[in-house]
Amino acid sequence: MEIRRIAVFGAGVMGAGIAQDAAAHGLEVVLVDQTEDGLTRARQNIENSLNLELQRWGITGSEKKVLLSHIKFTLNRSDVGSVDLVIEAIPDDLAAKQDLFAQLEAQLEQICPGEVTYVSNTAILPITDIALKMVNKERLVGMHFLAPVPAIKLVEMVRGVHTSQATVDRAKELARRMGKTPVDVLENPGYITARLVVPLINEAIMLYQEGTASKEDIDVAMRLGFGFNKGPFALADQIGLDIVLGWSEHLFSELGETRYRPQALIRNLAQRGHLGVKTGKGFYSYETHVDNAEEKI
Amino acid sequence: MKVLVLNCGSSSIKYKLYDDDRQLAEGLLEKIGTAQAQLNHTVAGRKKVVSVHEVLEHQAGIELILKVLVDPGKGVLTSIEDIQAVGHRVVHGAESFSESTLITPEVVAKIEECIDIAPLHNPPNLAGIYAISRLLPKVPQVAVFDTAFHQTMPDKAFTYAIPYVFYARNHIRKYGFHGTSHYFVAHEAAAMLGRTIDELKLITCHLGNGSSITAVDHGKSVDTSMGFTPLEGLPMGTRCGDIDPAVPLYIMGKEELNLQQINALLNKHSGVLGISGISNDFRTLEEEAGKGDKRATLALEVFCYKLKKYIGSYIAAMNGADAIVFTGGIGENSDVVREMVVKDMEFLGVELDADKNRAKKHDEAADISKPSSRIKVLVIPTNEELVIARDTRRVAAAN
Numbered sequence: 212m213e214i215r216r217i218a219v220f221g222a223g224v225m226g227a228g229i230a231q232d233a234a235a236h237g238l239e240v241v242l243v244d245q246t247e248d249g250l251t252r253a254r255q256n257i258e259n260s261l262n263l264e265l266q267r268w269g270i271t272g273s274e275k276k277v278l279l280s281h282i283k284f285t286l287n288r289s290d291v292g293s294v295d296l297v298i299e300a301i302p303d304d305l306a307a308k309q310d311l312f313a314q315l316e317a318q319l320e321q322i323c324p325g326e327v328t329y330v331s332n333t334a335i336l337p338i339t340d341i342a343l344k345m346v347n348k349e350r351l352v353g354m355h356f357l358a359p360v361p362a363i364k365l366v367e368m369v370r371g372v373h374t375s376q377a378t379v380d381r382a383k384e385l386a387r388r389m390g391k392t393p394v395d396v397l398e399n400p401g402y403i404t405a406r407l408v409v410p411l412i413n414e415a416i417m418l419y420q421e422g423t424a425s426k427e428d429i430d431v432a433m434r435l436g437f438g439f440n441k442g443p444f445a446l447a448d449q450i451g452l453d454i455v456l457g458w459s460e461h462l463f464s465e466l467g468e469t470r471y472r473p474q475a476l477i478r479n480l481a482q483r484g485h486l487g488v489k490t491g492k493g494f495y496s497y498e499t500h501v502d503n504a505e506e507k508i
Numbered sequence: 509m510k511v512l513v514l515n516c517g518s519s520s521i522k523y524k525l526y527d528d529d530r531q532l533a534e535g536l537l538e539k540i541g542t543a544q545a546q547l548n549h550t551v552a553g554r555k556k557v558v559s560v561h562e563v564l565e566h567q568a569g570i571e572l573i574l575k576v577l578v579d580p581g582k583g584v585l586t587s588i589e590d591i592q593a594v595g596h597r598v599v600h601g602a603e604s605f606s607e608s609t610l611i612t613p614e615v616v617a618k619i620e621e622c623i624d625i626a627p628l629h630n631p632p633n634l635a636g637i638y639a640i641s642r643l644l645p646k647v648p649q650v651a652v653f654d655t656a657f658h659q660t661m662p663d664k665a666f667t668y669a670i671p672y673v674f675y676a677r678n679h680i681r682k683y684g685f686h687g688t689s690h691y692f693v694a695h696e697a698a699a700m701l702g703r704t705i706d707e708l709k710l711i712t713c714h715l716g717n718g719s720s721i722t723a724v725d726h727g728k729s730v731d732t733s734m735g736f737t738p739l740e741g742l743p744m745g746t747r748c749g750d751i752d753p754a755v756p757l758y759i760m761g762k763e764e765l766n767l768q769q770i771n772a773l774l775n776k777h778s779g780v781l782g783i784s785g786i787s788n789d790f791r792t793l794e795e796e797a798g799k800g801d802k803r804a805t806l807a808l809e810v811f812c813y814k815l816k817k818y819i820g821s822y823i824a825a826m827n828g829a830d831a832i833v834f835t836g837g838i839g840e841n842s843d844v845v846r847e848m849v850v851k852d853m854e855f856l857g858v859e860l861d862a863d864k865n866r867a868k869k870h871d872e873a874a875d876i877s878k879p880s881s882r883i884k885v886l887v888i889p890t891n892e893e894l895v896i897a898r899d900t901r902r903v904a905a906a907n
Contacts, residue, residue: 264769267763268773269769271772
């Protein structure tokens, strides 16, 4: 059966991005959050992102409307109804995720028994642990999307001890449907992406703090020298400094190597609310100016 | 012979049911892939019926259409067995098909091969073919290609001046589209002129949301304005038509646009919509131009000027012309566009009768040139479905 309707739990940056990208690829999406504020912000973020794409000629005004009509924003879990797949994108709190999946399973197995694939978008937690309170543990798989979801064509497919091949295949089908390339990883800390990018960003910060080179020159060197799309500072700003900080804390505690140790500079910026592109300031400043793109048409 | 004609788009299916040349029913199913798919079904002489259904894919859509056709209240057939052949509009047949063809597994495989160069159009066309193969396995199916009529173009007309390897390896060349419409109006024009098609030089202008113009020499397409894709040629509602190919490269660099964005810019944000900033609908543009809007006027002028230049070049290419034919939504209904295109062409022997042009009625064919005009100017309503029905009948009967 083709995947047609999915539910996304958690309307933060990742949840909203996944919902937007899934809707853009023709899926019906129910986006669930616990607060009205969260949903309003998600809707605003999606609209802003679509307005930017409209300004950059990538979509038309009517395509924007159609896309938004494919996303149902709701506070009510019972609005989920019958779905093919559920993606959890709430904050990385193990107990909260375990409870959410146990409750979702109890709800959905009554409506569409045996048919739902369960997906966690965790960046760091082991899938096996998240599945602890589930009955059908083989149907949970990790899909680590990266932000901004519509722009990044990669998903890390994370298998837990119990995850079945059928579940992995089903999640990969969703990834391809969303125009992403899946890569397989075991549930070791940081998978591929966080494990490699954290030491890179950390080392860049050290270079900068030693006075070896400016942030700008470090970024230019990596872009032009090694064909990176973005240098390490711009990349950290794009990922979100709170996220990078979370990854390094987790990797440092799990692996104990100093190369993963959280850098004071990131911690300071994050504590002041400077989280990168999404807040308008991180290592660099960003002007988030969205014209009323509708008027251009 | 009762023939069902299907035109399957990505989220819609248009259908017409014919008994020989007589149309029994027609309809449009939209929003396929949703729980709110809408079916507009009309039977000749009866009121239109609108209904909403959950239709998740093309096969379910065609099942629904077949059900409506035999419905005691809404239908026109007593049994599905009454359908003797099904004709499909297929957009791209590349160089494999120069005429309408009975669908066999080998033909399906070749249409599938064309997906590479028609990724948006051929898959839904194929979905219709797969569905009929399952639902009416014994009924012959015929594919009628948009590109087939233009397969007679000589290589000097279809070859692009880029390294030849891209033609040899990737099949990049001018294909042309709207072939069924150009074919139909060219033959209708011959009938109107009381002559046979193989003694005429015709220029057919299919002007609608997508527009193309074709030079038809002795019944054969010898050049056409659309190219490898429907983006080449005349400016259209939202498509740019011919521009300097360096322009998109320059914009991509300057604005840091990716491939998808530049593709959407040229296909969905350009044409008369892009110039006017108002609409892709020519009726709106004519209204706004009438009120003095400068960019609406400019959009119409750019469109008509480009068309005039194409007509001139095709007269040169064929060493003359007997008639210019207008068809399609704009060609059939906009006297403003027709006048802007063909006025001031007396040097070439084109003399428009402005009164006849303005007086021409909707859905009616007319000669709108003066009796003294060496090149006649005709308006002929197109009917692509009828061509598909006739070809389907002919091919199915021959096999």
